[in-house]
Amino acid sequence: MVSIVIIGSGNVAQHLISAFLQSDEIELVQVFSRQKESVSHLISSDKIVSDFAEIKQADLYLIAVSDNAIADVSTKLPFENRLVVHTSGSMPMEILDSKNRQGVFYPLQTFTKNKPVNFKEIPICLEAEVEKDFKTIETVAKTISSVVQSISSEQRKALHVAAVFVCNFVNHLYKIGNEICEENQLSFELLKPLIIETAQKIIHLSPENAQTGPAKRNDSETINTHLNFLSDENQKEIYKLLTKSIIDDGKKL
């Protein structure tokens, strides 16, 4: 049994609370939250604290707050030489105050409020200063996920940049698709099966082999038709740059 205190009440914190509550091997001791009501639907109110002085003893303190608050929160913890980890993809482990033993517990997923996720499939990337602490967070990670990996701070940074491309930037392209539909009295619903299939394709096919479209075929006639069609300068610039990038890939082969 590993005892845990979660510090934070945002999306990641809430999904971790739900996941830990379902595990028999984890005792969720407390949740630290400035606004008690933001987690009161998940855990009984006597376990929610909003004063650092009230935080109890536990094997693991898990800081799930926004990136720029991690350092500050870790400094405010009123104890020393305990295991404190953060859940951020972009922050190095060393951002945590060195008065405690540092680690990282990074679930690689995009979390939406009120949308349940299947934690079993979510990769959890771990890092710890001390081997014994790594074992502790590995035990915790394995109770909720079947994909648990040791990832250095440098690798985690790479992974986070890659995640920005395949998640944040991809979603922005969905947004542009939606805009083009709206401007032409078309329902965005029409594009959804294509969006899902495009994502599912790369489960079994490398993105390189899955590439299709006018840029891949270097079909300059269709590309020019599309560029003439687009009136928004920003959309046009994105179309040009990504088309050029796909064409350049073809030349490398």
Place this chain on the structure above:
Amino acid sequence: MVSIVIIGSGNVAQHLISAFLQSDEIELVQVFSRQKESVSHLISSDKIVSDFAEIKQADLYLIAVSDNAIADVSTKLPFENRLVVHTSGSMPMEILDSKNRQGVFYPLQTFTKNKPVNFKEIPICLEAEVEKDFKTIETVAKTISSVVQSISSEQRKALHVAAVFVCNFVNHLYKIGNEICEENQLSFELLKPLIIETAQKIIHLSPENAQTGPAKRNDSETINTHLNFLSDENQKEIYKLLTKSIIDDGKKL
């Protein structure tokens, strides 16, 4: 019962052949293919022809060939005043030789060889010169799909451009994510759950509301860390342009 001849043997043609063979309301009369062997695993060889003169009478001739071959193929058909449609997203209906009655039968999906698709969910966008012909292709479309829409050539062009953004360009971002993983000894498998969740999110959430990440938060510290991390100039340029586009969206709100 609608009788159909399919002209072509590529991805779209093969998926349509499979779908039509499963329908009781469609009689697949023939498939025209230069290489008989490319469709011989789908349909009996006596129904495959490679000489235009051998094409039989049918209610509907469906040209599923590459965009730049459509006009030429439609000219070579040795008959007149019959219903001939193409399956392209980017070509206007009028590209078809006007000696026959024109139409468009555009299934909006990315087709992969040997990967079955569920046609029921694939939107089919229809257009026809004549009302009676529209009814015919609508009957055919409804036997294989539950999402059938009348879409003008101009709207279809918009839809095709939007599809390039949400499919071709999105896949290219997956490819860049894969590259970044490989360069840092990380498995691309780690990103797959994120890719699937990012796509599934927009089924219930608008892409605008689903947007997350450093650009959405205008988190210049993380953005600069990422730009310093990226060494490939092309990746850097794409990162900058898409980040700027997301930040500019935020300013519009």
